[in-house]
Amino acid sequence: MLYSDKVIDHTDNPRNVGTLDVNDPNVGTGLVGNPACGDVMRLQIRVDAEGRIAQARFKTFGCGSAIAASSLVTEWVTGKSLDEASALKNTAIAAELNLPPVKLHCSVLAEQAIEEAIEDFLRKQASLAEKVPAK
Amino acid sequence: MRRIYLDNHATTPVDPRVLEAMLPFFSEQFGNAASRSHSYGWDANNAVEQARVSVAKSIGAASSHSIVFTSGATESNNLALKGALEYYGDKGNHVITTAVEHKSVLDTVKRLGTRGCEVTVLGVDALGRVDPETVRQALTDKTVLVSVMLANNEVGTVQPIAEIGEILHERRVLFHVDAAQGLGKIDFDVEQMNVDLASLSAHKVYGPKGCGALYLSRKRPRVRVSPQLDGGGHERGMRSGTLNVPAIVGFGRACQLFSIEGLEEQTRIARLRDTLQSRLLEALPKVSVNGDPEHRLPGSLNMSFHHVEGEGLMLALKDIALSSGSACTSATLEPSYVLSAMGVDPTLAHSSIRFGIGRFNTEEEIDIVAERVISEVRRLRGMSPLWEMVEQGIDPASIRWATT
Numbered sequence: 222m223l224y225s226d227k228v229i230d231h232t233d234n235p236r237n238v239g240t241l242d243v244n245d246p247n248v249g250t251g252l253v254g255n256p257a258c259g260d261v262m263r264l265q266i267r268v269d270a271e272g273r274i275a276q277a278r279f280k281t282f283g284c285g286s287a288i289a290a291s292s293l294v295t296e297w298v299t300g301k302s303l304d305e306a307s308a309l310k311n312t313a314i315a316a317e318l319n320l321p322p323v324k325l326h327c328s329v330l331a332e333q334a335i336e337e338a339i340e341d342f343l344r345k346q347a348s349l350a351e352k353v354p355a356k
Numbered sequence: 357m358r359r360i361y362l363d364n365h366a367t368t369p370v371d372p373r374v375l376e377a378m379l380p381f382f383s384e385q386f387g388n389a390a391s392r393s394h395s396y397g398w399d400a401n402n403a404v405e406q407a408r409v410s411v412a413k414s415i416g417a418a419s420s421h422s423i424v425f426t427s428g429a430t431e432s433n434n435l436a437l438k439g440a441l442e443y444y445g446d447k448g449n450h451v452i453t454t455a456v457e458h459k460s461v462l463d464t465v466k467r468l469g470t471r472g473c474e475v476t477v478l479g480v481d482a483l484g485r486v487d488p489e490t491v492r493q494a495l496t497d498k499t500v501l502v503s504v505m506l507a508n509n510e511v512g513t514v515q516p517i518a519e520i521g522e523i524l525h526e527r528r529v530l531f532h533v534d535a536a537q538g539l540g541k542i543d544f545d546v547e548q549m550n551v552d553l554a555s556l557s558a559h560k561v562y563g564p565k566g567c568g569a570l571y572l573s574r575k576r577p578r579v580r581v582s583p584q585l586d587g588g589g590h591e592r593g594m595r596s597g598t599l600n601v602p603a604i605v606g607f608g609r610a611c612q613l614f615s616i617e618g619l620e621e622q623t624r625i626a627r628l629r630d631t632l633q634s635r636l637l638e639a640l641p642k643v644s645v646n647g648d649p650e651h652r653l654p655g656s657l658n659m660s661f662h663h664v665e666g667e668g669l670m671l672a673l674k675d676i677a678l679s680s681g682s683a684c685t686s687a688t689l690e691p692s693y694v695l696s697a698m699g700v701d702p703t704l705a706h707s708s709i710r711f712g713i714g715r716f717n718t719e720e721e722i723d724i725v726a727e728r729v730i731s732e733v734r735r736l737r738g739m740s741p742l743w744e745m746v747e748q749g750i751d752p753a754s755i756r757w758a759t760t
Contacts, residue, residue, distance in 0.1 A: 224671065229671070229674075232668070232671050232672065233672075235739060238738070238739050240744065252741065253758065254757070254758075255757040255758065256702075256703040256706070256742060256752055256753075256757065257701075257702040257703055257706075257757070258702075258706075259665055259666075259682055259691070259702075259703075259706035260665075261741055261742060261757075262741070263741035280739055280740060280741040280744060281739060281740070281741065282663060282664070282665050282668075282740045282741060282742045282743075283665050283668060284665055284666075284667035284668050284671070284682070285667060285668055285671035287665075287668070288668055288739070323689065
């Protein structure tokens with residue numbers, strides 16, 4: 222298995238490892254994958270009042286390529302709007318990390334993770350809006 | 357940081373003494389062992405015959421004529437299985453083997469199945485061991501051959517070869533043993549254990565790659581196989597092709613060395629393995645050992661570090677050569693079939709690491725490896741969402757994961 226320098230960099234020095242408060246209304250959480258398949262990624266985003274991703278955190282159970290893909294995503298989405306972040310494509314992740322064909326699924330999973338995190342955030346916002354009585 | 361090699365089940369370095377024995381046969385004594393008419397050929401032939409004696413002695417075979425040199429255990433396995441089923445075709449067409457054999461046995465047996473043979477693949481228990489009773493019960497009057505490995509390459513489990521040999525001797529069914537991993541590490545005596553055919557590998561015993569042998573019993577009646585390589589009729593017609601003289605000489609020397617030094621060496625290696633195992637078990641919670649702790653190769657240690665993925669861990673330990681049963685390390689993305697056959701949970705298979713300790717590993721190296729593994733497992737657990745759940749008292753197995 223030949224790893225690109227970028228994959229090695231991300232696995233040796235992962236960015237944004239950590240946990241955000243899942244109960245915080247401004248935090249969206251995406252949990253994707255399956256331990257039986259050897260890949261689980263949890264991606265979390267904290268969105269500020271302007272709708273930009275102020276913070277992103279990840280934790281991953283997976284191979285070097287999976288760790289690198291999720292670490293890269295947290296780097297890329299920080300500071301972006303939700304629209305910009307949801308435009309993130311797995312192909313871009315795979316290209317940046319030089320993933321071989323057998324590891325492309327790691328980039329797909331990372332794309333799914335950020336999508337779910339965004340969806341989770343929007344769901345939370347929607348249900349909050351329902352609870353607040355109209356002014 | 358210096359590299360440490362702990363993958364001795366994949367291959368071993370050539371012992372300097374073996375290399376020394378081989379070198380003359382590349383330059384001064386380069387003759388073809390089949391050149392009958394001149395001294396270059398005679399010298400090469402003598403060296404090959406000496407090696408043949410060393411190999412035979414190392415497995416308790418009475419006659420060196422029972423040894424056929426091949427390009428390795430894969431070829432020996434192919435020759436044994438295809439060759440025996442072909443030769444004894446009128447006696448039957450049934451072959452029995454186990455689910456934890458090397459691919460060179462399993463895939464060969466699969467191919468035999470497509471050619472009209474009946475195939476039985478026996479399961480193993482949670483420790484990776486095949487029960488001799490299941491062998492007995494699987495026998496039919498059409499069974500030609502049973503193939504069971506001496507010891508498993510992934511988890512090190514040693515199979516009950518002598519017990520199975522006794523059963524098959526009684527029932528007059530041929531017994532083939534793939535001894536590639538076990539040779540030179542544990543007792544293996546083909547006559548005492550009633551073994552009719554055995555596959556041997558040089559590069560697993562500090563010899564060169566590209567060389568192995570097939571033992572064929574000469575006890576009456578002699579065991580025969582149909583050759584799979586036709587040509588000049590080398591190795592008494594059983595395996596055509598110019599002999600790889602230097603490699604064969606090396607193989608012979610390697611067998612001599614383990615025959616002399618074996619017991620002491622394996623005791624030392626087992627101690628290193630046990631030290632590594634206890635250090636890891638003491639320092640880290642939620643780890644498990646895969647395989648049979650009682651009947652295991654001295655240098656073999658296969659462990660699962662729960663909630664950390666195997667390939668990720670190997671990458672974190674990049675200066676230490678290891679291997680893993682994780683799917684991520686295989687080209688087909690399927691986890692280790694050996695661990696699956698043992699009933700090991702796929703998640704634990706993904707978290708498995710195989711340590712293979714060998715002749716040239718030192719106490720100092722084991723200390724370094726123990727420290728690095730402990731430190732990297734802790735670091736990766738800090739990055740694992742599954743470990744976080746465990747710390748919070750949630751069992752990851754209780755979550756309904758979306759199946760991909």
